[in-house]
Amino acid sequence: MTERTRMLIGLLAGAAVATVLSAAAQAQETVKIGLLATLEGPFAAGGQDGMRGAELAVKERNGMAGGKKIEIIKASSDAKPDVAVNATRKLVEQDKVQIMVGPLSGSEGIAVKDYSKSQPGITFINGSSGAQATTLVNPSPNFFRFNTEGAQWMVGLGDYALNDKKYKKMALIAEDYAFPYSQVQGFMAGYCKLGGKVTHKAWVPLGGKDYSSVIAKLPTDVDALLVVLGGSDAVNFLSQYEQAGGDKPMVGGSITVDQTVLNFKGKRRDSLLGTPAAGPMADSIDTPEWKKFVADYKANFKDGFPSPSLFAYVYYINMKAALDGLDAVKGDLSGNQEKYREALKNLKLKTPTGEVTLDENRQAIGPTFITEVAKGADGVFYNKVVKTLPKVDQRLNLPKEEFEKMGLGSRDVPNCP
Amino acid sequence: MNGIAFLRRWFWVWLFGLPLLALAVWGIVDNERLFFATTLNGLTLAALYFLVASGFTLVFGLLRNVNLAHGSLYLLGAYVGWVVGEWSDSWLLAVAAGFLFAALMGLLLQIGVFRYMHGEDLRQTMATIALSIIAADVALWIWGGQIYQFDPPRWIIGSTALPIVGKFATYRLVLLAMAIVIGLALWWFLARTRVGMMIRAGVDDRAMLSASGVNVQMVFAITFAIGAGLAGFAGVVGGTALSIAPGEDTRYLLASLVVVIVGGMGSVSGAALGAVLVGLAEQFGLAYAPTYGVVFTFVIMALVLAFRPHGILGRRT
Structure with missing residues (x-):
């Protein structure tokens, strides 16, 4: 309908059309x-x-x-x-x-x-x-x-684990689907490049519950574990690892030590204290x-x-x-x-x-927060910010060619045994 | 002739036993510690599966009732046990509460619901599915989607040093011991007591048992209560080894279905055998073939269904 005809109709039909027009305007x-x-x-x-x-x-x-x-x-x-x-x-x-x-x-x-x-x-x-x-x-x-996204959320954590925590050699345990692949890539891209070694990768089914045999297979000559599990999988792994006498420190994914895991109903969680992790937000950002x-x-x-x-x-x-x-x-x-x-x-x-x-x-270029699990004055566990990376892009802050050479994260990418 | 009969008789053992033995030898030579740790893990997981599945198979054997709400009894028993444990600060009380609450629920279900649909498989199945859905939603309403873990006594949750295997979770050894004790107790109860005798008679011929003057409804109610109680017991005991969260009900229902199908519906020793097979398959799968390990359990189930549709120790009914 052009302006001209609309005006014509408006003149001819009067009030009724005026109502229609105001409805359209609304x-x-x-x-x-x-x-x-x-x-x-x-x-x-x-x-x-x-x-x-x-x-x-x-x-x-x-x-x-x-x-x-x-x-x-x-x-x-x-x-x-x-x-x-x-x-x-x-x-x-x-x-x-x-x-x-x-x-x-x-x-x-x-x-x-x-x-x-x-x-x-x-x-x-x-x-x-x-x-x-x-x-x-x-x-x-x-x-x-x-x-x-998932890979960006882990950028900087590899550097933190290697240079601040001095974990030179790590073993990985993660669920076997796309999101953990991305998370592991975000971690390992930086970690491997700086000279860290991931000597053992265990990809476990989502919702697997019983990790005792996976734990039995973990190598003992590593400095720490990278654990990228979520929800009840994380709780199960952490308590079984402790029960089996495991004593390696851990590094978590973005949903491994989040609020749902930190607040599970039970008492045995002190071993989580000090666990570093990373994500797009943290419980205690001081702004x-x-x-x-x-x-x-x-x-x-x-x-x-x-x-x-x-x-x-x-x-x-x-x-x-x-x-x-x-x-x-x-x-x-x-x-x-x-x-x-x-x-x-x-x-x-x-x-x-x-x-x-x-x-x-x-795609967003935004901040990533490196955190550590801490205990508040009221006994509640939360993630304390230890480091902030203000800008992380989807190529994990790597040059375009380098990222494209690596490709998207998968079971075998990246690799540095 | 004798030789051929002998070969035929042990055919299945040769067919599956020899390759498995070869794999086991390779496993031991390759990494002794991993092999025995995995075996022990498989057996301890089997212990948990046996606790859940024994109640399931007991109820099926006598009542011909495929109780698809068995998983809900597991989950509800665990939640109630957790509440009692938190309130009393005693893990043993939690275990007792889990058993008693689930047993009571089982009793109510049998007296209030299943008694009225005796012998009507389809109606019972529909009713148990409905009950399991309602129970899952009620549990979600009361306890939410959070993850629960029990707080057992200190000495149970550490690790014990074993020869070859090294450090092993003490609690899993306790779990194995508990399953063996309960298995023996069940065997004694069924084989040596009067009520056990009635239950066995009922499994074989219900009509005749009733005709010989036994209060069949009473026997049914006792069986159902014991079966349900075992599920609640397993809920607390299993929730201590792993954890409790929404969805565990269907997980253990599925596990006990597989165990019972493999072992043979209605047979307690079948449940034990099935649990050992499934537990070992899961753990060896996780340790040696993490990507394809999940399939092992179902390969076992498919093979059993193909060649022995009534289960390894099942009887034709």
Whole structure:
């Protein structure tokens, strides 16, 4: 409908059409954002917290961005890629959302990125999925990720283990799937390059529970263990290792000594004290921005965790990026969202942990925190920040050729026995 | 003729025994410590599986009831045991509470639910599935998704130095001893006591047992309570060796199903044999072929189903 005909109809039809027009104008005043997280399946608790994080970002600006009202439409998946794509389809094709935020887990992220190529008019922003391949292999021009991923989260820890902790030789135990591959790559890329040796790799099935034979096989001539296990796998390994008389110090992955593991219901956890680990956030970052974020989370969600989880934090920054982008273009999503995407690409996102920018594949370059497990005055265990790397990119801060020569992390990559 | 009969009789032993023996010799020569440590780990894991599966197979043998809520009894027993242990600061009380609570639940289930669907396999199966789903959600509601671990006495949780193997978790040795004691006690109970005799008679011919004046419902209720109690006992004991978290119910249900299918439905000695096979297969898989180890258990199950559909020690019914 051109301006001319619209005016003509307006003149002829009077009041009735005026109502229609004002309704149309009102529709222009809201921006629909789809929000996808897992509210079913293994990551249900994490998905729920992710939703809280995204809601917090909207609440902070009273539901307005770029002068428009923000309408959130939620959908759920169960961490399976096909379910995630179906839920995204429903949001995009039926609910007509203009911006998508989600999904939660790694393989879902790859599937949604592939789907985004068939919807060039919509802008997709990641939820908390952290597969390396999402933005490194066949990136999609309208898929943006403002969080760093599994390999980036471990950069710097290898250096810390070798030079600060003096662990010259290590053995590895990790779950046998994509996320730990990335985490191990992030650690070993730096560790091997600086001359450290990883003499033994044990890849164990996810949810394996009984690690006694894996423990029996661990070599005794190493200085420490790199343990990249999550949730109950981590708790089981740690207590079985202690029971079997193991006495090597440990270095953990991003979810090996996180809040869910540190707060398990039981008493034997003193052996975890001092364990170094790394991740995109830590329980005790000493900046006013982080403290404000934690305080806001606690004030808004009485039913939430004692402190925001990794999922809440990552969904928060991705949703915040979506809204900051809208602010930058004053809510202008015209022309296939061209201006909006340009704004996202150039965004210098202020997050509670520091500044995040995007690389040429629209993947975040952001901070990584090296932590150590400490015991608070109240007896509660938490991760204390010992070192901060303000900028880590997806090539693990290596030159492009060097990273491409190494390739993506897998069972055998990298290798330095 | 005798020679051929002899060969035929021991055919399966030759077919599987010789290659396994060769592998074992290679394992011992290659790394003695790892081989024996893995064997011991397999046996101790088998002890845990036996504790869960013996109750399952006992109930099936007598009641012909495939209790798919057996895993829930394991999990609920463990949670209740944890609460009691935390409150009383005594691990032994926790074990007792796990056993008693699960036994009570079993008794209520038999008297309140299964008595009314006797002999209706499909209805019982559906009812037990429904109960297991409800129990899992109730447990999640009360205890949340957190990971729980027990706090046993100090002397149990250290390590003991053994010849060849070196340091080995004391608790796992205690677990093995417990399973052997319970296995012997079960055998004594079934073979030497009056109630045990009734249970065995019931397994063979229920109608005849009832006709000879025995209160069959009572025997059923006792069996169910013991079977369920063993699951709750295993919950606390197993939760101490590993940990307790949502999802453990289906894990141990699956483990006991595999154990019982391999060993033979309804046979306690079959459960022991099945548990040893599955436990060893899992641990050797983890130690020697970590990537493909998970398959071993199911290879054993498929072979047994193909050649001895009633299980190694099972009887045709």
